[in-house]
Amino acid sequence: MREPLSAESSAQLATAFxxxxxxxxxxxxxxxxxxxxxxxxxxxxxxxxDLSQPTISHHLKILREAGxxxxxxxxxWVYYRVVAPTLAQLSAVLSPESSSPRAQAxxxx
Amino acid sequence: MREPLSAESSAQLATAFxxxxxxxxxxxxxxxxxxxxxxxxxxxxxxxxDLSQPTISHHLKILREAGxxxxxxxxxWVYYRVVAPTLAQLSAVLSPESSSPRAQAxxxx
Numbered sequence: 001m002r003e004p005l006s007a008e009s010s011a012q013l014a015t016a017f018x019x020x021x022x023x024x025x026x027x028x029x030x031x032x033x034x035x036x037x038x039x040x041x042x043x044x045x046x047x048x049x050d051l052s053q054p055t056i057s058h059h060l061k062i063l064r065e066a067g068x069x070x071x072x073x074x075x076x077w078v079y080y081r082v083v084a085p086t087l088a089q090l091s092a093v094l095s096p097e098s099s100s101p102r103a104q105a106x107x108x109x
Numbered sequence: 110m111r112e113p114l115s116a117e118s119s120a121q122l123a124t125a126f127x128x129x130x131x132x133x134x135x136x137x138x139x140x141x142x143x144x145x146x147x148x149x150x151x152x153x154x155x156x157x158x159d160l161s162q163p164t165i166s167h168h169l170k171i172l173r174e175a176g177x178x179x180x181x182x183x184x185x186w187v188y189y190r191v192v193a194p195t196l197a198q199l200s201a202v203l204s205p206e207s208s209s210p211r212a213q214a215x216x217x218x
Binding site: 003004005007010011013014015017018019020021022023024025026027029030031033034048087088090091093094095 | 112114116119120122123124126127128129131132134135136138139140143196197200202
């Protein structure tokens with residue numbers, strides 16, 4: 001039986017879960033994660049949505065601010081990739097039986 | 110490289126992530142998950158919050174409707190426990206490198 005989350009950890013993690021609580025953003029995350037090389041620019045993924053590029057960029061910004069995606073400008077385009085440690089932290093919260101991911105991420109306590 | 114989520118899977122999973130996108134609900138989940146025997150009633154966990162019991166029950170209802178918690182009435186109290194398959198599904202979405210949890214939960218694709 002592991003320790004419950006503190007109020008502070010819950011507030012921090014809830015921000016990231018909230019960012020994922022939208023179908024478009026969840027799909028964006030999975031498109032970036034599954035794209036060749038582990039990164040994608042808006043030009044690579046906008047074709048998968050019936051949404052304008054500014055709308056997609058807005059959702060990408062929310063994912064970035066939540067620490068779920070990171071980005072880097074190279075030439076004309078901004079390339080996005082997942083922030084693996086954040087995803088590992090979120091995943092650990094959802095694994096009540098396993099205490100090892102929490103031991104690897106003590107800032108979550 | 111795994112397949113990206115479909116629009117349908119994203120919509121279903123986003124509902125559960127949205128339910129977790131609140132500090133009180135995330136903490137409720139962790140309190141239930143870490144409680145002795147893997148289940149807890151409102152009486153067990155309300156002391157951890159500076160919130161009224163109806164407010165806590167409201168948040169528990171949202172977690173239940175999202176398929177994250179399940180409940181069972183026994184006598185005077187309603188006991189809550191985590192829905193392990195739902196948490197495993199959500200955790201799998203956050204694990205881009207591992208394809209095995211997705212193979213175990215094909216309905217996510």
